[in-house]
Amino acid sequence: MAADDSRRRLPRGAQGVRSRFASRFAGYMHHHRESLLSSLGRLLATPLQSLMTMLVLAIGLALPASLFTAMDNLRQLGGEVELSARMTVFVDRATPEAELEALVADLAALDDVADLVLVSREQALADFRESSGFGDVLNLLDENPLPAVVMVEPTTVAGGDHGRVSALASTIGADPRVDDVVVDLAWLQRFQALLDIGRRLVWALGVALGIGVLLIVGNTIRLAIASRREEIVVVKLIGGTNRFVRRPFLYSGLWYGVGAGLLAWLLVTLAVSLLASTIGQLAALYQSGFRLVGPGLGSLSTLLACGGLLGLAGAWIAVSVHLRHVEPE
Amino acid sequence: MIRFESISKRYPGGHEALSGLHLHLAPGEFAFLTGHSGAGKSTLLKLIMLMERPTAGQLLINGKNLGRLHDSQIPHYRRRVGVVFQNHHLLFDRTVYDNVALPLQVLGMPRAEIPRRVRAALDKVGLLGRESQNPITLSSGEQQRVGIARAVVHKPRILLADEPTGNLDPELSVGIMNLFRDFADVGVTVLVATHDISLIAPMGCREIHLQQGKLAGDSHGSR
Numbered sequence: 001m002a003a004d005d006s007r008r009r010l011p012r013g014a015q016g017v018r019s020r021f022a023s024r025f026a027g028y029m030h031h032h033r034e035s036l037l038s039s040l041g042r043l044l045a046t047p048l049q050s051l052m053t054m055l056v057l058a059i060g061l062a063l064p065a066s067l068f069t070a071m072d073n074l075r076q077l078g079g080e081v082e083l084s085a086r087m088t089v090f091v092d093r094a095t096p097e098a099e100l101e102a103l104v105a106d107l108a109a110l111d112d113v114a115d116l117v118l119v120s121r122e123q124a125l126a127d128f129r130e131s132s133g134f135g136d137v138l139n140l141l142d143e144n145p146l147p148a149v150v151m152v153e154p155t156t157v158a159g160g161d162h163g164r165v166s167a168l169a170s171t172i173g174a175d176p177r178v179d180d181v182v183v184d185l186a187w188l189q190r191f192q193a194l195l196d197i198g199r200r201l202v203w204a205l206g207v208a209l210g211i212g213v214l215l216i217v218g219n220t221i222r223l224a225i226a227s228r229r230e231e232i233v234v235v236k237l238i239g240g241t242n243r244f245v246r247r248p249f250l251y252s253g254l255w256y257g258v259g260a261g262l263l264a265w266l267l268v269t270l271a272v273s274l275l276a277s278t279i280g281q282l283a284a285l286y287q288s289g290f291r292l293v294g295p296g297l298g299s300l301s302t303l304l305a306c307g308g309l310l311g312l313a314g315a316w317i318a319v320s321v322h323l324r325h326v327e328p329e
Numbered sequence: 330m331i332r333f334e335s336i337s338k339r340y341p342g343g344h345e346a347l348s349g350l351h352l353h354l355a356p357g358e359f360a361f362l363t364g365h366s367g368a369g370k371s372t373l374l375k376l377i378m379l380m381e382r383p384t385a386g387q388l389l390i391n392g393k394n395l396g397r398l399h400d401s402q403i404p405h406y407r408r409r410v411g412v413v414f415q416n417h418h419l420l421f422d423r424t425v426y427d428n429v430a431l432p433l434q435v436l437g438m439p440r441a442e443i444p445r446r447v448r449a450a451l452d453k454v455g456l457l458g459r460e461s462q463n464p465i466t467l468s469s470g471e472q473q474r475v476g477i478a479r480a481v482v483h484k485p486r487i488l489l490a491d492e493p494t495g496n497l498d499p500e501l502s503v504g505i506m507n508l509f510r511d512f513a514d515v516g517v518t519v520l521v522a523t524h525d526i527s528l529i530a531p532m533g534c535r536e537i538h539l540q541q542g543k544l545a546g547d548s549h550g551s552r
Contacts, residue, residue, distance in 0.1 A: 027437030034434075234418050237378070238479070239408035240435045328380050 031247065039251040042224075043259075050259075053220055057260030060213040061307055062267040064206035069268055069295050071199055077290055087165075089172055091148040092179040097121075100148055103177050107150060112168045114155040121148045131287060147179060210310055213260070217253050217314025224252060225322045232326045245323060250315045257311020261303040268295045330356040330487065330518040331377060336386035338372050338542075346372040347542045350386070354520060356486070359513035361529045362522040364539035370522040373539070374489050377520075378412060379403050391486065408436060411480035411517075413490035417472050419464040425451070425475050426460035432483040450482035451475075454508060470501035477508060481517070488512055490521040494528065502528050510534070 043050040091103065097120075104118050119127070124146040129135035152172065154165055165183060173181040225232070235245055272294035283290035295303075333352035339345045347369045354360055362370050375381040376388055379395060388395045390406075398406055411432075419428050429447045438446070451457050454474035459467070464475050473493060480488060490509065494502035506521070506528060513519045523529060529536060538546035 023439045024437050026439055027434075030440050031434060031437065230418070231420050231422075234420060235431065235435060236404070237380075237407065237412060237418070238432045238435055238483075239404045239406070241404040244404075244435060328378075 031244065035247040035251045039248045040255055042252065043255055050256075053216070054256060054259040054263055057213050057216055057256060057307070057311075058263035058267060060209045060216070061260055061264035061303060061310075064202060064209055065264055065295060065299065065303055066268045066271060067202040067205065069272065069293075069299070071195065071202055073293055074195055074198070076293065077288075086151050086153040086184060087169055087172070088182045088184070089150040089152055089178055090180045090182070091150065092177055093121075093147050095148075095177045099177060103175070104150060106175070107152060107172065110168065110171065112154050112164055113152055115153040117151040119149040119151065121146055124149060131285060133285075210306070213257075213307075213310045214314040214317070217256050217311045218318040220256065221249050221253055221315045221318035222322050224249060225318065225326065229326055232323070233328045236326070237328045242323065246319045249319050249323075250312060253311040253313075253315020253318075254308055255311070257307035257309065257314075258304055259307075260311070261305070261307025262300075264307065265295060265300045265303045268299075330354055330358070330391055331520070332387075332389040333373075333376075334387040334389065336376065336383045336388055338369075338376065338381060339384045345542055347376075347383070350542070350544055352537065352544065352547075354518055356518055357513055357516045358535065359510055359519045360521070360535040360537055362520055362537050362539065363524065363526065363529070364545070366524070367541075368539040369542040370539055371491060372542075374412075374491050374520070374522055377487070377489060378410060379406060404435075408432070408483065409486050411483070411485035411488045413473070413476050413480045413488070413493045415492035415495040417476035419472055419475055419479075421463060421465045423463075424461050425456065425464055425467070428464060428475055429478045429482050432479060436483055438483075446482055447478075450478040453481065453511075454478045469496050470498075470504070473497060473501075473505060474508070477505070481512060486518060488517050488519045490519075490523075492523055493521060494523065494525060499528065506532060 089107070091100065095103070100118060100120070104116060107113060107116055121144050125138065125144050128146060129138055152168075154168060169181045169183050172178055232245055272292055276292045276294070279290075279292045331352070331354040333350045336347055336350045336352075337345065338347040350369075350373070362373065364370050372381065376383055376395075377390070379398065382396070395406070420431075426447055429450055430443050433443045433446055447460070448457060451460065454477050456471060456474055456478065459471070464472050467475065473496075477490075477493070480490075488509065493509075494505050497505065502525065509519050509521055510532070536546070536548045537544070538548075
């Protein structure tokens with residue numbers, strides 16, 4: 001018996017016990033390392049097949065990941081709008097040009113107003129001509145159809161209080177020189193609510209696709225177990241513990257998951273870089289400095305961790321269900 | 330070393346493979362297990378390997394009752410037993426060396442010690458220098474010897490063989506049987522199941538004969 005032999009040869013006492021434990025532990029660690037590398041070797045031995053499996057998994061991870069990226073970008077867009085959350089006061093077109101200065105002065109005197117910008121009718125027309133792309137159409141009109149506009153930015157305190165913003169809007173709206181007041185806040189609130197719903201949907205989708213990834217890994221590992229049946233039987237017959245038999249399969253699952261996470265990150269990054277310039281142009285048309293932000297390194301580590309965990313869990317399920325049935329006969 | 334105390338094994342369906350078997354093998358003893366197919370030879374070996382549990386009786390190995398062994402302890406028990414199969418169960422996706430090294434890896438033996446042990450086992454079966462070959466390139470006699478090297482590389486106390494010469498011609502078979510006897514000579518308890526009476530008669534070893542699950546003859550040999 002090998003264990004007894006080594007026991008006999010080693011010196012008695014703590015030193016011997018410790019060195020035996022140390023050597024057993026070294027053997028254990030060695031098998032971990034070897035399982036890690038041999039399972040990777042197996043994946044690389046059939047590169048196309050492994051890549052296909054990983055791609056399927058990667059798509060399962062990339063879908064929620066790209067939606068999360070989209071949500072992040074939308075939230076950022078929302079944040080930008082929030083900073084500029086203001087009221088647009090449309091001045092009645094009957095108001096003479098000379099009255100505008102007086103109106104601005106009156107509005108500036110209001111308590112909750114932090115800042116305001118006057119956009120005259122000519123300026124509005126020029127802006128519109130430049131950025132809308134309908135400049136030629138404007139030439140067909142006899143007179144400038146645009147009203148003068150005062151952009152009112154409420155103080156930070158008032159801006160956060162829905163009631164005070166509404167009150168301010170109605171105060172301004174009561175002025176006879178004012179045609180209409182549009183509060184951007186309502187739109188912003190709807191946008192935030194939609195964003196919340198979207199976030200929940202993405203989470204639900206992410207969970208569903210995560211389960212999909214789990215099952216795909218599970219099935220892949222099940223096939224691996226079936227194809228290595230002979231080896232498992234031999235290892236069990238010569239005294240391999242279940243843990244020993246399980247280890248390479250768990251590492252396979254881990255590799256599949258981590259590989260899929262990396263591929264998913266690459267897919268999303270690729271998609272974002274393809275979209276970025278187009279979206280940048282669109283944002284410029286809206287006079288927004290908005291830029292599409294891709295999944296960063298943080299997302300990479302999240303994807304690697306999620307992929308790895310799902311792969312490991314899928315392999316664990318497959319192994320605990322199927323290894324039990326592989327017994328020597 | 331191996332003690333059967335009125336062991337019975339009844340399979341679901343009613344077939345009684347072994348009934349009330351008493352048997353004892355001393356440490357370092359070499360014995361053949363004979364009988365027609367279906368006489369219970371394989372069942373007896375499976376009981377020692379703990380691939381099956383007896384339905385009645387006690388099986389003691391080295392004084393320990395196997396019935397008390399929990400399932401989770403089975404792997405640790407099996408590491409003390411070497412087994413040679415008729416179809417040798419070699420793995421053709423790896424070299425001869427890796428096949429023989431497998432039991433040592435299972436044991437968690439330090440890496441540095443493995444090559445020496447593997448070479449010693451291969452030397453014993455006369456296959457030194459074939460480490461890097463794939464077993465599929467070897468003849469069936471050589472494959473069986475790789476199987477034996479794998480069974481003994483971790484120096485088990487007990488060596489079991491189930492029809493180890495089933496696929497071999499008589500000349501190779503004698504060589505294999507002599508190899509088993511060498512292990513018995515160094516203190517391993519060896520039990521070889523075979524139906525090849527002509528082969529074992531000249532060896533003059535103990536022969537345990539089973540018939541329909543019962544002990545039908547136990548001739549203590551000259552050795």
